[in-house]
Amino acid sequence: MIGLFWENFRISLGSIFANKTRSILTALGIVIGVLSVTLMGTLISGLDKTFEKSMAGFRSDVLLLSRMEWFSGDTDWWEMRNRPRMKEDYGQKLLARSQFVEAVAPVSERGGSIIRDDRRIDSRFFGTTTSYLATNSSTEIEQGRFFTDGENRSGARVLVIGGDVADALFPNEDPLDKYVKIGNYKFRVIGILKKMGKFMGMFSMDNQATMPMGTYKRLYARRGWMTLRVKVNTTDVETAKGDVRGIIRNIRRLKPTEKDNFGINQSSTLEAQYKAIKLAIGGTGIFITALSLVVGGIGIMNIMFVSVKERTREIGVRKALGATKNMILGQFLMEAIMICLIAGLFGMGIAYGLSIIINNFFPSSMPMGLAVGAIMLSVIIGVISGLVPSYRAARLDPIDALRYE
Secondary structure, three states: OHHHHHHHHHHHHHHHHHOHHHHHHHHHHHHHHHHHHHHHHHHHHHHHHHHHHHHHHOOOOEEEEEOOOOOOOOOOHHHHHOOOOOOOHHHHHHHHHOOOEEEEEEEEEEEEEEEEOOEEEEEEEEEEOOOHHHHOOOOOEEEEOOOOHHHHHHOOOEEEEOHHHHHHHOOOOOOOOOEEEEOOEEEEEEEEEOOOOEEOOOEEOOOEEEEEHHHHHHHHOOOOEEEEEEEEOOOOHHHHHHHHHHHHHHHOOOOOOOOOOOEEEOHHHHHHHHHHHHHHHHHHHHHHHHHHHHHHHHHHHHHHHHHHHHOHHHHHHHHHOOOOHHHHHHHHHHHHHHHHHHHHHHHHHHHHHHHHHHOOOOOOOOOHHHHHHHHHHHHHHHHHHHHHHHHHHHOOOHHHHHHOO
């Protein structure tokens, strides 16, 4: 049995290498199919890891109140742009009126440069309160501390900086208790945030700086956007969301017939959009893969029929020397499988190289199960596409085969 296997293996390889160009062109469909499925799987795996890491700062029990909805639907952008601003005192009213609200952190932000001597970095800086830590689980202090309620009330010019800011302005030295400038104002660095990486591999979350809201309001007045981060104390987030919505509508004295002039955003909204995007990417990948494999399978079946016809006399000689139908069947089936297997390995090799390049943009790696599945898929395609031509070769009459010109 083993001897027969190796004999078929040797004959199959000999036939493939005897017709290199034809074999390569025939295998291209399988290469593209396996490349598509492995690369798409690697891409989705990387997106999942990146999305999960990026969503760490968007807790499921935190609502984000602002002028705009993330995905506005029928509401025009200009209409949302002209809505009234969120106000800091909404937070106190929510805490007083809602049984579901545990903590509220107002957050205002704007862009600018942070400077130290001849070094500078473009940054986003935030004004917030000490409640911010309770509403953002991804914010961790690596060195130093966060500012205090007293520093917030007094408008102290203190700053908690991200890892990229620390690296850019303080290479090879400790930033704590040193001074930086934002515009014309000097700030003392009191803390450094733990690095969080890039959001979806696109922009860094570590080039930010955080100051007390009291300081922000004194220096920048009403400039910049304000968002209220509202942490709820229940797993029934939708009920809490409805309660918060009713309170904000009441504060703004909206009539029952009037639409909301504010947005309430949450992590589930991003997750739903991400799932839709991932489904679209996956669907496209499946379509390309299926099309490539079908075309590749048809190509291999066609070339196997040609091979059987070209080697009719060889089949007749082998049968005359005692080869059984199963031997002939195994020989041609092995050849189809070998073409698909080599093509699958080649396609997976290309996909692995590309996955290393993808990893430079966001964390990804080719799942081992996907690699094994891709190889098995290529073998299955080989069996399916080679079965009919192999069966036809096995049924040839040896006398007719020997007479074939």
